[in-house]
Amino acid sequence: MTDFSPTYCPQCGKATFARKHGTCYVCQSCQFEYYHNTAAAVAGLIEWQGKILLTRRAKEPFAGRLDLPGGFIDPAESLEQGLSREIFEELGIHINDWRYVASGANQYVYKNVRYNTLNSLFVAKLNDQPQLTLQTSEIIETVWADKSHFDPNELAFASLQRLVQAYLQE
Numbered sequence: 073m074t075d076f077s078p079t080y081c082p083q084c085g086k087a088t089f090a091r092k093h094g095t096c097y098v099c100q101s102c103q104f105e106y107y108h109n110t111a112a113a114v115a116g117l118i119e120w121q122g123k124i125l126l127t128r129r130a131k132e133p134f135a136g137r138l139d140l141p142g143g144f145i146d147p148a149e150s151l152e153q154g155l156s157r158e159i160f161e162e163l164g165i166h167i168n169d170w171r172y173v174a175s176g177a178n179q180y181v182y183k184n185v186r187y188n189t190l191n192s193l194f195v196a197k198l199n200d201q202p203q204l205t206l207q208t209s210e211i212i213e214t215v216w217a218d219k220s221h222f223d224p225n226e227l228a229f230a231s232l233q234r235l236v237q238a239y240l241q242e
């Protein structure tokens with residue numbers, strides 16, 4: 073696993089591209105500057121009759137582990153819009169009434185590169201059991217876990233464990 077550390081400048085192509093400070097990368101030849109900013113992500117806690125909806129990951133990282141539905145925010149989306157889109161893609165249901173809970177920083181390793189992410193947790197309480205259509209490329213199965221007995225440490229990501237813990241203790 074490595075930090076983001078490209079050598080070649082994406083503008084002039086010379087091997088004079090390097091990190092200047094923090095998230096800032098600069099080319100010594102053409103002065104091109106790039107900021108490798110934190111990526112925004114969202115997770116949705118869907119509640120129905122005292123149970124919370126968990127997904128089992130089909131993909132690395134953490135394939136086979138429990139997770140919450142959600143994902144990365146696309147350009148021009150709000151957190152709520154991105155979450156509603158992800159929920160529809162992964163579960164086939166429309167939810168637009170989200171309540172913000174908390175956020176937490178995380179690092180996400182994908183194909184050996186470490187990304188800094190900021191994950192925000194939202195909650196939606198449903199009156200009726202939703203009829204789910206799973207995106208099987210992302211999710212193996214869903215599990216309704218009893219809210220009062222669920223151990224957040226069963227979740228794949230440490231940042232999500234802390235966020236769900238914070239919600240369950242509210």
Ligand SMILES: [Zn+2]
Pocket residue numbers: 081082083084085086099100101102103104
């Ligand atoms: Zn350059």
